[in-house]
Structures are given as C-alpha cells and as structure tokens.
Amino acid sequence: MLTQAVQLAKKTIPRRHRWLLRARRRHGSWFLRTPDRRLLEGKIIPYFAGLRGVRRVLDIGCDWYTAGYPRLFPTQQYCSIDIDPEKAHFARGEHRVASLLELDQHMEAASVDLVIANGVFGWGVDGRADISLAMRQIERVLRADGCVVVGWNDTDERRPDPLAEILEAPGFAPFAIPNIKAASVVTDTAYRHTYHFFKKIG
Ligand SMILES: C[S@@+](CC[C@H](N)C(=O)[O-])C[C@H]1O[C@@H](n2cnc3c(N)ncnc32)[C@H](O)[C@@H]1O
Structure with missing residues (x-):
C-alpha cells in the first residue's frame, strides 16, 4: 500500500519537488529519510x-540534508568545508569554500576533535x-586521539x-564505537552505504 502510494506520488509530484519523498523535517531542518x-x-x-x-567538529561536504547537522552537536563548535561555492548556502556557522586537499591553507593543525567525511571519497575525491x-x-x-568517520557507497x-588508501592510511587505527560495537558498518541500503x-x- 505504502509502496503504491510512493509510486503514485512519484508520477504526480513534479520532478523538482520529488526530493520531499526522501525527506523528513525535524527542528526546522530537512533530513534524509534513509537507513544510512x-x-x-x-x-x-x-x-x-x-x-x-x-x-570542535569539521564536516566535509554539505547539502540541503546536512543543514541541520550543527544542531546534532549542541555543545560543540561545528564547522564545514565544501569545494563547491553553490553549496555554501546550506552551511550553517563557520564554513569554508575550499578543497579538502588544501585544508592546511584554511585550518590550523590539531584544531579539530572529529572529522566527518561522508560521501566525499567517490564523490569528488578519487x-x-x-x-x-x-x-x-x-x-x-585532528588533535591527538581525534576521530574520523568516513562514509562511502560500496557500489562499482x-x-x-x-580503498586501501583509506583503510590502511598511516596515522590511523580502526576504532570500534561502543553503540555499534564495530569499527565499520554496512547499512541496509541498495547502495551499501558503509561507515x-x-x-x-601516534
Ligand atoms: C555527495 S555530497 C556529500 C555531502 C555530505 N558530506 C553528506 O553527508 O552527504 C559530496 C560533497 O563533497 C563536496 N566535495 C567534493 N570534492 C571535494 C573536495 N575536494 N573538497 C571539499 N568538498 C568536496 C561536493 O562539492 C559535495 O558537496
């Protein structure tokens, strides 16, 4: 029944509004409604x-569905970077229009405790x-003991x-997070999104 309703909605909703089918609104921001x-x-x-x-958290790459991410870090300083100037209006707070590959020109060494690099490898950094x-x-x-979350689609x-350049990057060790009890997880998605x-x- 729900699948039929979604199929019907796909046919009747104009293409430019179809992203709403994958979206949910929370605390005034839009989020993606997918398992990953x-x-x-x-x-x-x-x-x-x-x-x-x-x-202090650095999020790499932003879009309409990450605009609410600063609220997920209520006691942290949240900053972001994206190479695409057209994405800047999705950013909230401290944002840099620049490439991750030139991060040293924009941010101090050892100035961040957590980096989120979700959907960047395979989406521009290749x-x-x-x-x-x-x-x-x-x-x-990253500061000493800082962490990075790397997410990508496990599709051809x-x-x-x-992949080895990520999985075996010098200076990093896999880190199992307690509430997942693993250092990696493949989500139940058609695109096998993996964290x-x-x-x-060191
Ligand atoms: C698929 S989106 C991922 C957005 C977000 N990080 C997420 O959680 O889904 C990929 C983003 O990475 C950005 N990007 C690609 N190459 C980049 C680079 N070298 N430096 C910074 N951002 C980059 C793109 O402009 C795009 O906004």
Missing part, C-alpha cells in the same frame, strides 16, 4: 557528540594520490578507488 542517514544521525553522531573531549592526500590533511587537522560507480571509524594515532 538514520544510523549516522541517530547513533554515530550522538555517540561522538556525547564525548566530553569532542569540542584516485590514489588525492585520497592519500585527503587522509593526510584529515590527520593533520562510487566505491573509493583504491568506517578511525582514531588518529
């Missing part, structure tokens, strides 16, 4: 936002050299290549 987002927003972010040592450079930039901006079109958690070491 529910996991990120309902478990992963709340875990990190509840850690006393997490005071190939051995750039993935490796991006991981080095993330390592540099979007899987970061080579990995790492802690900066």
